[in-house]
Amino acid sequence: MKISKREMLGGVVGTTVAAAGAGRAVAQAMPAIAPGPFQPTTTSLSAYDTPAWFRDAKFGIWAHWGPQAVPGQGDWYARFMYTPGHPHYDHHVKTYGHPSEKGYKDIIPLWTADKFDPEALVARYRAAGARYIVSMGVHHDNFDLWRSRHHRWNATVMGPKRDIVGELQAAAKRHGLRFGVSEHLGASYTWWYPNHLYDQFWPKLGVSYDGADPRYADLYHDNRDEPFINTPASWYTRNAAYQAHWLKRIRDLIDSYKPDLLYSDGGLPFGDIGRQMLAHYYNGGSKRGTVDVVYTCKNLGSGEFSDAWSTQDVERGALTGINPKPWQTDTSNGDWFYKQDDTYKTAAQVIATLADVVSKNGNLLLNVVLLGDGSLPPQSEQLLDDLAAWMTVNGEAIHGTRPWTRFGEGPTQGTEGAFSEKADYVDGDIRFTTRGKTLYAITLTEPKTRLVVTALRSGADGRSDTVRAVRLLGHKGALSYRQTAEGLVVDLPATLPSRHASVVAMTLA
Template sequence: MPSLVSGRIGDRKPCPRQGDWYARNMYIQGSEQNKYHVAHYGHPSKFGYKDIIPLWKAEKWDPEKLMALYKKVGAKYFVSMGTHHDNFFLWNSSLHRWNAVQMGPHKDVVGIWQKEAKKNGLKFGVSEHLGASYTWYQPSHNADTSGAYKGVPYDANDPAYADLYHPKAKADDRGWYTTDPEWQLTWYKSIKELVDTYHPDLLYSDGGFPFGDIGRDMLANFYNGNVAYNNGQLTAVYNCKQPSQGMWVQDLERGVQDSISAYPWQTDTSIGDWFYRTGQTYKSGTDIIRMLVDIVSKNGNLLINIVQTPEGDLEPDMLNTLDEIGKWTAANGEGIYGSRPWKKFGERPENAVKVKSDNFNEDRMKYTAEDIRFTCNGNKLYAFLLDTPTSDIRIKSLGKSSAINIKKIRSVKLLGSKEKIQWQQEADALVIKKPLNLPAWKVSGFRIELAD
């Protein structure tokens, strides 16, 4: 959920609309966001991020309508921003005055999203980016090193706002997570309040597992609270960007695994920028669908950031992308929801470049019609082609002499089509004659029924 708003106050636009990390970069002299801020608001010693926050009104936000749309698109769980690195809470906090109930839209954003998610039968989660906030905000304590305001401290140096910008960190405290023990305890209390108030099914931390023993106390509180809230059953999911042996679900930001993982995992990516930016471009529905299929074939889930305008609505290009995804999931969802990875995740062209599991590798993944991904559910095997085929389809893993598939094939159906599919199981491959009328989408799914 964006934390900035657009509109006009007199002749001045009150919202930057300049994308992610604005609250940090506006304090870095010479950055594009700093230049924008100075040009539109003045110097950050006089007009800081604290002055941006009250401008957010979210006057076009319609959570009921949006949640119904997300369900139609095919979402099974919804994750609300709890707080980003800017230390502005989107819930009704009794611990922190900088929150969306007391300022900006004057709405309990997390609580409202929770209500709508539950009403639509979606699991509900929250993301917290607070752990990194202490060091992330440190540029706000600096001053320009040149120009008319050289040496003039930015507004974070005013102790009246230390609860937003944090105290100035020690010179050697510059990691993603601070070593400051007082802040670590503040983080714990804040996340405990969030979890104890809203009982999320999922909690996401933006980084590796935070703060050692304090982090373990946080996780224990989350898991134990979930057990108590769910009549003795643990249903909670915790995400962070660190592998574990089943203690939590690893998240890859804008990245995918290169093989089937023994443990469930998650990719989080965005259809556009993470926060609204004027002129941004959006991923197409095909881009998202390809990622979804690839990820699910490797035992993962996909969490998609839906970029709202600061007013709270969606742009036409975003709606087009969501519409494309929704039409595809309506026809192909049986091969995604409730499915499991097969014996192998799929087939790749012989000359395909191997992309290692990592964060931020999604742009290096190039998909073709020779890229096939498998999922399964009982005796149904699903084979997805990641681009439109130009000739007959050969699935080598399903040939009669294949060492992988030892079951007889009973039938082949193109999902989303009534056309009778012609196929033949040869020694080296299952050969599917190219359908006469492929669906409108580029990613085609085939249901292949195997003998018991």
């Protein structure tokens, strides 16, 4: 979810009498949930426990991708192409035509995905260290990337005419990876309000955009009284008919693909309707009395959140300490959708973020930007290559690990919350993970001639951690080390086995 002041639109949030009446009918016709231990109540759902596979995976890669990648202008194109004064609007008018004549419906056929090779992509994702992958299911643009039974605007009959979700899932299965899908549909009904408007200046003054054309109401929605106006309450629709429509679509996605992970872009939508979906998902994902699936949503904006019945997702941010329950941060190496002349994260920044998140009992879900045709831009190619090289040497300090008694040390502590990610670490910043009696110290910068772990200084805080052995991952030679009042001091070789960050593994008594 992205909200900024420039996205504000005038309007009111409300529910029409007709919608309220539809809501009563919808509530009576709610589809039955799958049989199982969960009921759609917070008390019942709070019996959920995060499965071990997610706690062990630590790193996932997200294909946050769809028709909005085609113009090459970045995130939220489908919204801002209908917002005069925004660069997306200017680009659209110049490149495709005025949105009263050429709207988002005309971008969809241009998304042919002719270079999309899920087998090759997933192989690279696994080599880069991903243990789960996530496919876009549906973004705020209301376009389904699967063989949707309830929506004609989907990728199997339009655009690429391929089942994007199904193809990625099949490739994930072949490579032994868990598979997830993301849904951003809940916010679509208000987010896309600008397509109903018109220019307030010549030469198209008062000429409605194509979103007002009733022939395309099932793509653009037909509500006129629920604009997203930069308030949490306006992120999700109050229209009961739309809420029921969301449930049908997301249940179809769940039932057709049975994903290991489901992500919502916001809190759990729509009260009881959202709880119906979640109980259905958890019951369908239960095996021998244990839930084997993950639902991740945000403690941000509208909707409901509790880490008792879901896994917290922190967009482009982190937590400041070790969270008692597993959680996830999601971020991208660039903009969420491909953007020409974008600034991309380096491998050093991504690795440091990964180490920081894992040290605090979290997972990193990283979008690796795809071009509109399904291929990787050079920056994404380089990142995957660099991650693969680093993981080959240091992956044991990430996968299957657990937090230590403290997450790390050093001058850079970070800031809590969404949209607060920081990747500028300095010498002395270290993050810890553990596996059995092994403690891993991951440097967040390239270390110099020695590493000092102050948490292991002699007699520190009354501790009695005695270091029995020390090794540098990827280095075959012995290391000189000593435990002093300054800390555990490790002399490093002149040539380090990996770039960006190094890992010292210490066996503790």
